[in-house]
Amino acid sequence: xxxxxxxxxxxxxxxxxxxxxxxxxxxxxxxxxxxxxxxxxxxxxxxxxxxxxxxxxxxxxxxxxxxxxxxxxxxxxxxxxxxxxxxxxxxxxxxxxxxxxxxxxxxxxxxxxxxxxxxxxxxxxxxxxxxxxxxxxxxxxxxxxxxxxxxxxxxxxxxxxxxxxxxxxxxxxxxxxxxxxxxxxxxxxxxxxxxxxxxxxxxxxxxxxxxxxxxxxxxxxxxxxxxxxxxxxxxxxxxxxxxxxxxxxxxxxxx
Numbered sequence: 001x002x003x004x005x006x007x008x009x010x011x012x013x014x015x016x017x018x019x020x021x022x023x024x025x026x027x028x029x030x031x032x033x034x035x036x037x038x039x040x041x042x043x044x045x046x047x048x049x050x051x052x053x054x055x056x057x058x059x060x061x062x063x064x065x066x067x068x069x070x071x072x073x074x075x076x077x078x079x080x081x082x083x084x085x086x087x088x089x090x091x092x093x094x095x096x097x098x099x100x101x102x103x104x105x106x107x108x109x110x111x112x113x114x115x116x117x118x119x120x121x122x123x124x125x126x127x128x129x130x131x132x133x134x135x136x137x138x139x140x141x142x143x144x145x146x147x148x149x150x151x152x153x154x155x156x157x158x159x160x161x162x163x164x165x166x167x168x169x170x171x172x173x174x175x176x177x178x179x180x181x182x183x184x185x186x187x188x189x190x191x192x193x194x195x196x197x198x199x200x201x202x203x204x205x206x207x208x209x210x211x212x213x214x215x216x217x218x219x220x221x222x223x224x225x226x227x228x229x230x231x232x233x234x235x236x237x238x239x240x241x242x243x244x245x246x247x248x249x250x251x252x253x254x255x
Contacts, residue, residue, distance in 0.1 A: 040140050043109050044068065045078055046087060049096055050106035051196045055249075059096040067200070107167040113139040114160035115150050121161040122154065128161055128214065129205035132196075163193030163215035163251070174253050181231070181247035183254060188220045193251035204246070211240035218255065 048067050052059045065075045079096070082088040087102035098106060116135040120126040126134065142150070151157070158172045159165045165172045174192060183189055192215055198204055208214060212235045222239070223232040229244040 041078060042082065042085075042087070043105065043140065044136075045082060046098065046102055046106040047109050047113070049088065049098055050103070050110055053098065055195050055197065060094050061096070064096075067197070109139060111167050112142045112147055114164060114166050115147065115154070115157070116142070117160045117162070118154055118157045119150060127206075127209070129202060129209045131161060132199040132205070133202060159193075159215075161215075162196070162199060163191070164196060173251070176253055177251045178254070179248045180242075180250040180252050181244045183221050183252065185221050185224050188218060188255045189252035190255055191215050191217050191219065191250065191252055195249040195251065198246065198249045207240075211235070211238050213240060213242075213250070 045064065045068070048064060049059050052063060052067070057063070061072060061075045061079060064070075064079075065072050068075070079088065079090065082102070083090060086099055087105065089097050089099060091097065113135050116138045117131045120131040120134055121128055157166065158169045177192055180189065191213060194205075194208065194213075194215070198208075211233075213219070213233070217235060219233040219235045219240075221231060222234045225231070230241050231244065231247055233240045233242065
């Protein structure tokens with residue numbers, strides 16, 4: 001596998017990039033064997049399906065097309081392959097679920113992703129709002145040994161920096177967890193988890209970081225406006241207005 005940077009060739013045997021990526025305004029263009037690219041695409045689909053199911057959402061092909069920003073025809077072709085490989089089941093109403101084999105692959109990749117996020121944020125000091133996009137690149141290159149040592153190095157974290165539990169650690173979420181949009185005016189909440197569907201937007205995550213909408217932070221619900229479907233949050237340092245739709249993807253505990 002060859003990567004072209006400033007007209008020179010760099011070799012990264014573990015660095016399987018699924019798409020053109022840009023770091024610090026330096027574009028890295030590459031060629032990749034079709035088999036490797038195909039394997040990464042399969043992993044990405046399984047990870048997104050796993051994420052949506054974990055958020056108690058019904059998964060259909062249109063949700064994958066929107067999340068992965070790809071065409072319905074591409075999604076259909078990939079889903080056919082996943083069915084052939086016995087990784088997913090498509091029901092009568094076109095809802096998509098994972099087989100035991102599919103769950104295993106998705107959980108392994110998701111665990112690596114969240115470990116890498118934690119490492120980048122806690123150990124390398126990369127901004128909280130940026131680690132998700134970098135982890136998506138690095139996760140595909142971790143061997144089982146590196147994953148094991150990474151977890152050991154970080155004292156076996158239970159969740160990622162956005163509050164999402166690592167696979168097998170669901171008990172770390174409080175039993176009274178509700179989504180922010182359900183909280184009435186006048187209540188104070190503690191942010192517990194930012195669901196992964198929101199992590200895809202770096203701009204939104206930067207807004208959350210600036211406004212202190214992060215796990216562990218406290219906010220009061222000052223206003224809820226049904227006409228505009230927005231709510232006003234107030235913390236010790238700032239105020240923020242967010243939509244009900246976004247608030248429905250933030251898990252909190254009422255204090």
